[in-house]
Amino acid sequence: MKNDRVKNETIxxxxxxxxxxxxxxxxxxxxxKERVITIEASRFSYKPEIIEVNEGDKVTIRxxxxxxxxxxxxxxxxxxxxxxxGEEGNITFVADRTGKFAMRCSVTCGPFHxxxxxxxxxxxxxxxxxxxxxxxxxxxxxxxxVSRRQKP
Amino acid sequence: MQKKHIxxxxxxxxxxxxxVVAIAGVLYxxxxxxxxxxxxxxxxxxxxxxxxxxxxxxxTQGEPVRLKIRNVDTVTHGFTIPELGVGINxxxxxxxxxxxxxxxxxxxxxxxxxxxxxxCSKQHPQMTGKIIVSRR
Amino acid sequence: MTEKxxxxxxxxxxxxxxxxxxxxxxxxxxxxxxxxxxLNLSVFTVILMAAFVGGISAGNYNFGIMFVWIVWWVLLMLxxxxxxxxxxxxxxxxxxxxxxxxxxxxxxVRKKLFGLNKKWPKxxxxxxxxxxxxLGTTYTSGFLTTRPLATFILLMTIIVGSIVxxxxxxxxxxxxxxxxxxxxxxxxxxxxxxxxxAKNPEICKNHKIRECVIGNERGYACPWMxxxxxxxxxxYCGMCLECFKTCEHDNMVINLRPPAVDLLVDExxxxxxxxxxxxxxxxxxxxxxxxQGPFGTLKDWAxxxxxxxxxxxxxxxxxxxxxxxxxxxLAFAFGSQRLASREVALKKVxxxxxxxxxxxxxMAWVAFxxxxxxxxxxxxxxVISDPFAWGWDxxxxxHFPWTPFMTGIMPLFQVGSLLLGLVLxxxxxxxxxxxxxxxxDEAVAGFYPIAAFLTLATMFLIWLFTG
Numbered sequence: 158m159k160n161d162r163v164k165n166e167t168i169x170x171x172x173x174x175x176x177x178x179x180x181x182x183x184x185x186x187x188x189x190k191e192r193v194i195t196i197e198a199s200r201f202s203y204k205p206e207i208i209e210v211n212e213g214d215k216v217t218i219r220x221x222x223x224x225x226x227x228x229x230x231x232x233x234x235x236x237x238x239x240x241x242x243g244e245e246g247n248i249t250f251v252a253d254r255t256g257k258f259a260m261r262c263s264v265t266c267g268p269f270h271x272x273x274x275x276x277x278x279x280x281x282x283x284x285x286x287x288x289x290x291x292x293x294x295x296x297x298x299x300x301x302x303v304s305r306r307q308k309p
Numbered sequence: 310m311q312k313k314h315i316x317x318x319x320x321x322x323x324x325x326x327x328x329v330v331a332i333a334g335v336l337y338x339x340x341x342x343x344x345x346x347x348x349x350x351x352x353x354x355x356x357x358x359x360x361x362x363x364x365x366x367x368x369t370q371g372e373p374v375r376l377k378i379r380n381v382d383t384v385t386h387g388f389t390i391p392e393l394g395v396g397i398n399x400x401x402x403x404x405x406x407x408x409x410x411x412x413x414x415x416x417x418x419x420x421x422x423x424x425x426x427x428x429c430s431k432q433h434p435q436m437t438g439k440i441i442v443s444r445r
Numbered sequence: 446m447t448e449k450x451x452x453x454x455x456x457x458x459x460x461x462x463x464x465x466x467x468x469x470x471x472x473x474x475x476x477x478x479x480x481x482x483x484l485n486l487s488v489f490t491v492i493l494m495a496a497f498v499g500g501i502s503a504g505n506y507n508f509g510i511m512f513v514w515i516v517w518w519v520l521l522m523l524x525x526x527x528x529x530x531x532x533x534x535x536x537x538x539x540x541x542x543x544x545x546x547x548x549x550x551x552x553x554v555r556k557k558l559f560g561l562n563k564k565w566p567k568x569x570x571x572x573x574x575x576x577x578x579x580l581g582t583t584y585t586s587g588f589l590t591t592r593p594l595a596t597f598i599l600l601m602t603i604i605v606g607s608i609v610x611x612x613x614x615x616x617x618x619x620x621x622x623x624x625x626x627x628x629x630x631x632x633x634x635x636x637x638x639x640x641x642x643a644k645n646p647e648i649c650k651n652h653k654i655r656e657c658v659i660g661n662e663r664g665y666a667c668p669w670m671x672x673x674x675x676x677x678x679x680x681y682c683g684m685c686l687e688c689f690k691t692c693e694h695d696n697m698v699i700n701l702r703p704p705a706v707d708l709l710v711d712e713x714x715x716x717x718x719x720x721x722x723x724x725x726x727x728x729x730x731x732x733x734x735x736x737q738g739p740f741g742t743l744k745d746w747a748x749x750x751x752x753x754x755x756x757x758x759x760x761x762x763x764x765x766x767x768x769x770x771x772x773x774x775l776a777f778a779f780g781s782q783r784l785a786s787r788e789v790a791l792k793k794v795x796x797x798x799x800x801x802x803x804x805x806x807x808m809a810w811v812a813f814x815x816x817x818x819x820x821x822x823x824x825x826x827x828v829i830s831d832p833f834a835w836g837w838d839x840x841x842x843x844h845f846p847w848t849p850f851m852t853g854i855m856p857l858f859q860v861g862s863l864l865l866g867l868v869l870x871x872x873x874x875x876x877x878x879x880x881x882x883x884x885x886d887e888a889v890a891g892f893y894p895i896a897a898f899l900t901l902a903t904m905f906l907i908w909l910f911t912g
Binding site for chain 2: 475483503550827831834835
Binding site for chain 3: 167201202203204206207230232233234235254256257258259261263265268269270271272273274275276282284285288289291292293295296299300303304
């Protein structure tokens, strides 16, 4: 009896969490904007370290370097540019893919070059919400599965 | 017992081939490549890491030479000999960890400056050396 | 009713791979694994030479760095350990010199081993030394993975160190208790779908002279100091195949089996292995933050730009792995004990459930490996054509440009791996709960907090890697 009650209460709590968090996933779409973002490269990171834009935004990246020859390659979009000190690289694109994308340096610039990464986040991150929900569903299914009454 | 000894010797030979012979073979092959054409190996490094390893390169007028420029640094370097026209119309860029070959037959004698042609460090302007071409 | 892994694979299903034609004959030959070791040795010669010649040049264009930290490490995580258990140990060339010196032979069998043949100190007959050695090695990862000379020094240290240890201690004590990689392989090989075991236990029961343990003219006493006839887990079996040669009843086999079954074997579970599980998971998190994250400060710390930064990194890294993560898990283990049954010692609950971190931990490393493979594996094409940066072009690929591929779907691979890890961890978790507690009701209640921890950890990892 006690186990049944604990089980039912737990399931109720979980369902409440599930519904309470769904508005986050269906976040209001913001107006798409035109953005110009300046990314400054220096060994071995970018400034800003994380850029956030909205789905549909038209993004122009002005890419400058403060020390040596650096590059910028955007995962997923597979766009790239490079720049030397005193020059300016440029990428213009429409952020039509959502999620987090790593932006990597594409010109060897020093020992930590392979780790020179910044993030582009295009909101809303449907993939992230879906993945987290999937993990939650796995959890709920496993709880329900072990909690069911065994046939005598 | 003979068979066991033969097997042991074969096994030992395999180990030697995998190690010593492999190393010797690699070194021999590289040496052969350098001797096929008159090759001068030049290491490209930023000034703070040692600069060019040959501050002076001695060449003979009229004699073809192959410069093998190895970038042992972690940034892109370049190579140019402005007075001999090297790296002017066709920029010579050597990415980190890469090697560039420059074929050169110096036509006139004298002392010429060579330099890195890609901004690579705060001390980039100091990344220079001399090419000394003497008469035959 | 037989338990099933993921409801599909019966826990005691085994398929004897040595029943396939020729396999047994090959495994019983003294040329195996010697030939594999020599082949590996030739690759390592190139690795060592390239790493030495490479000095402080660009690691991503160095054969040594690429083949150790990209090719080998990724292969180990994705293929070698999950499928072939400790097969890397079978072919590892690093202790080979030490072992050949002990045996004074490459192939043949000798009665007594050369060297002092001391027994390994009893207090160190566990994973603790390897836990600290591995953790210590990760302090230098910033250098190991980017400066060829650092990789050279590490490999030479292991080679020389293993020769010394082989001359002082008996057999493969270095491999069993000292090698940093051995700890990881030992614990994670419990997941593998292959194993070496005695086929028919009845034969072993009646066979009093345990040749697999003491050796004979056909082969050496088990170099890993195990009892082949009696092995229940993959943890300490280095797959050296000596027992295949010594067993006069031909009773040793390599089995195909369901994944993770060793995690259910309630034998020799200990805090040393529990901490190994925490350390591996914690390191995956920290390495991701430093190497695949956007935080310049963390990278400067790992690159020792300043001494304070480097010490901060070491401090945080160690504290998280040794104290914080286990501490968090302890809280959930405590919850499990409270909900289920206080009659079971907290230490037992904690230790047993720590094994549920193994599937998730491996999948965290698999996800991390995808993060290396998709963007950076193209460098391998360059280094195989110009291994020493001498301007060679052996295979015509030395000018192959850096080419990331499939970076758009890479996060899907990562999420997929992590979810698979969660499912397997939950499955193992409930089975372990039934072993830990007396009644099924207790097992169910005790499982809830552990399931919560595993799910929260997975959500965290999903967010970390892809969000």
